Amino acid sequence: MRARDEFWTAVGEVLDPEVPVLSVVDLGIVRDVREEGDTVVVDVTPTYSGCPAMRVIENDITEALHRAGAKNVRVNTVFHPVWTTDWISPDARERLRAYGIAPPSGSAPVATGLVSLQRGAEVVACPRCGSRRTELRSEFGSTACKAIYYCTACSEPFEYLKAI
Amino acid sequence: MSLTAFLLRLGDDRLILGHRLSEWCGHGPILEEDIALANMSLDLIGQANLLLELAGKAEGQARTADTLAYFREAVDFRNALIMELPRGDFAFTMARQFLVSVFEVLHLERLQTSKHGTLAGIAAKAYKETRYHARHSADWMLKLGDGIAESHQRVQAALDELWRFTGELFESDDLERGFVTQGIAVDREALRAPWRAEVAHVLTAATLTVPDDGFMQRGGREGRHTEHLGHLLAEMQIVARSFPGAEW
Numbered sequence: 001m002r003a004r005d006e007f008w009t010a011v012g013e014v015l016d017p018e019v020p021v022l023s024v025v026d027l028g029i030v031r032d033v034r035e036e037g038d039t040v041v042v043d044v045t046p047t048y049s050g051c052p053a054m055r056v057i058e059n060d061i062t063e064a065l066h067r068a069g070a071k072n073v074r075v076n077t078v079f080h081p082v083w084t085t086d087w088i089s090p091d092a093r094e095r096l097r098a099y100g101i102a103p104p105s106g107s108a109p110v111a112t113g114l115v116s117l118q119r120g121a122e123v124v125a126c127p128r129c130g131s132r133r134t135e136l137r138s139e140f141g142s143t144a145c146k147a148i149y150y151c152t153a154c155s156e157p158f159e160y161l162k163a164i
Numbered sequence: 165m166s167l168t169a170f171l172l173r174l175g176d177d178r179l180i181l182g183h184r185l186s187e188w189c190g191h192g193p194i195l196e197e198d199i200a201l202a203n204m205s206l207d208l209i210g211q212a213n214l215l216l217e218l219a220g221k222a223e224g225q226a227r228t229a230d231t232l233a234y235f236r237e238a239v240d241f242r243n244a245l246i247m248e249l250p251r252g253d254f255a256f257t258m259a260r261q262f263l264v265s266v267f268e269v270l271h272l273e274r275l276q277t278s279k280h281g282t283l284a285g286i287a288a289k290a291y292k293e294t295r296y297h298a299r300h301s302a303d304w305m306l307k308l309g310d311g312i313a314e315s316h317q318r319v320q321a322a323l324d325e326l327w328r329f330t331g332e333l334f335e336s337d338d339l340e341r342g343f344v345t346q347g348i349a350v351d352r353e354a355l356r357a358p359w360r361a362e363v364a365h366v367l368t369a370a371t372l373t374v375p376d377d378g379f380m381q382r383g384g385r386e387g388r389h390t391e392h393l394g395h396l397l398a399e400m401q402i403v404a405r406s407f408p409g410a411e412w
Contacts, residue, residue: 049289050210079285082292138196139300140203144293148196164292 003033007040010068014060017053018143019161021099024057028087031078039072040065045083048144084108085163096161097127102149104163124160126151134158168223169242170343171283172232173385175215176243179233180393181264182208183400184251193254200300204261207293214286234404238394239387246329248384248393252322255308255315259322262301266362267333268294270355279347302366309370316371323367324375331380334359 011033012025024030024044031043042061046054058075065073085104088096093103102124125132131153138148139162146159185205192198216229246264251257272294275287308319334352336344343349364374383389403410 046210046289048207048210048293049214049286050206050208052206079282079289082285082288138200139296140196140200142199144203144206148199162296 001035003035003040006068007035007065007070008033010064010070011042011061014057014064017056017060018145019096019099019101021095022088022092024061026089026092026095029057029083030061039074040070041074041076043076043078045078045081047083051144053143083164085161088161100127100158101146102127102158102160104161106163108163122163124149126154126156127158128156129154166339166342167280167348168219169339170349171215171219171222173242173244173340175212175219175229175232176241177247177264178208178215179212180241180243180247180396181260182206182212183396184247184249185257185261187251188257197254201257204297204300207290207297211286211290211293215283218282218286230404234401238389238397241384241387241389241393241397243384243393244329244332245381245384245390246326246332248390248396249326249329250392253318255318256322256325258301258304258308259319260326261297262305262366263323263326263330263363264333265294265298265301266366267330267355267359269298270358270362271350271352274350274355278349283348305366305370305372309367309372319370320372323372327375327377328379328381331377332382332384335382335385337385 008025011030012023014024016022016024016027019027027047029044029047031045033040033042035041042065044054044058044061054077061075062073086107088104096103105122105124123132124134124136126134126149129151131151133152134149135152136147137150137157140146141148141159145161145164147162148157149160150157182205185201185208188198188201189205190198192201212233213229216232220227220229220232246260249256249260269291272287272291276284276291278284278287305319308315310316334356336352340349340352344351367374
């Protein structure tokens with residue numbers, strides 16, 4: 001059965017260790033919280049296969065639920081449906097921007113066919129000055145989920161949470 | 165048991181290539197590239213972790229992703245030989261990444277509809293990641309191939325050296341064909357033509373020459389590896405073997 005509100009609230013207060021303005025619920029990686037007997041079961045889906053934060057997130061969820069009174073906690077990893085940045089709410093996107101990380105622009109591209117030499121027409125606005133005169137510096141940033149951009153208007157580099 | 169054998173191929177390809185990429189950490193030609201190589205490595209090792217865990221579960225003998233990664237000998241690894249070749253120079257690393265990533269984009273795109281639900285889910289996640297690897301490495305084919313004389317010569321030499329290791333990617337055997345029939349695995353042979361077309365498209369744009377098909381090296385799927393794998397494993401496995409069961 002659906003977990004009681006206090007358990008949902010507890011999980012909703014667990015922040016992503018890499019992006020501490022978003023909770024794991026904001027990010028959409030918590031797919032379900034339910035109670036099976038005296039065990040609270042949480043389904044999470046990874047953002048990226050090798051995301052090193054996943055283990056930390058699982059531990060944080062477990063601790064938060066114990067603090068909220070859960071007797072036993074089990075964190076399940078689920079793969080379907082596959083995580084997409086489309087699950088990040090508009091409100092959470094704004095918090096990301098205010099934190100200095102450009103949120104995913106629009107919805108995730110529909111990935112089919114081959115990719116080589118195709119350039120996405122993603123326009124990424126600078127999270128600081130709002131200019132759209134920005135350029136991609138690297139598809140890979142400090143974590144797997146981010147790319148590095150440079151703003152030619154305010155001359156600042158910034159990170160962009162890739163739309164996937 | 166046979167499902168385990170099949171999953172080991174998928175997992176080992178990623179583990180070994182991911183390890184080779186990780187060797188660049190701190191040695192990249194520029195900071196952004198150092199980070200990119202480490203990120204791609206992390207994606208591949210993450211995928212390997214999921215696949216090896218699944219392989220261990222399918223076997224049902226309590227082997228985990230860690231035991232499979234750290235406590236097998238070279239003859240027990242089932243990766244294609246191209247994954248284990250030393251990283252070489254940056255052109256060699258990127259040429260290999262390009263050839264393998266284009267193959268994997270085609271492969272994973274189809275594996276997403278595998279009738280094995282967990283495998284399909286892992287493939288769907290890996291597919292998104294691998295598209296980035298393909299795009300990034302294709303970019304480098306353009307930059308290096310259409311760059312200066314030395315970069316052109318180095319990436320062409322890398323492609324010529326790597327070409328004879330590409331045939332193994334498309335090889336199948338009875339085990340794998342059985343899983344293709346069941347809708348679990350992807351028919352590798354069917355990927356050959358689209359792979360070739362895409363590789364030729366990029367290399368031509370990069371002013372590079374597509375090497376001629378000739379003798380193809382093989383043996384990795386049966387555990388017959390180059391001498392390089394043993395050296396790689398010695399480094400990758402030493403901590404786990406020196407301190408079995410250690411956690412940190």
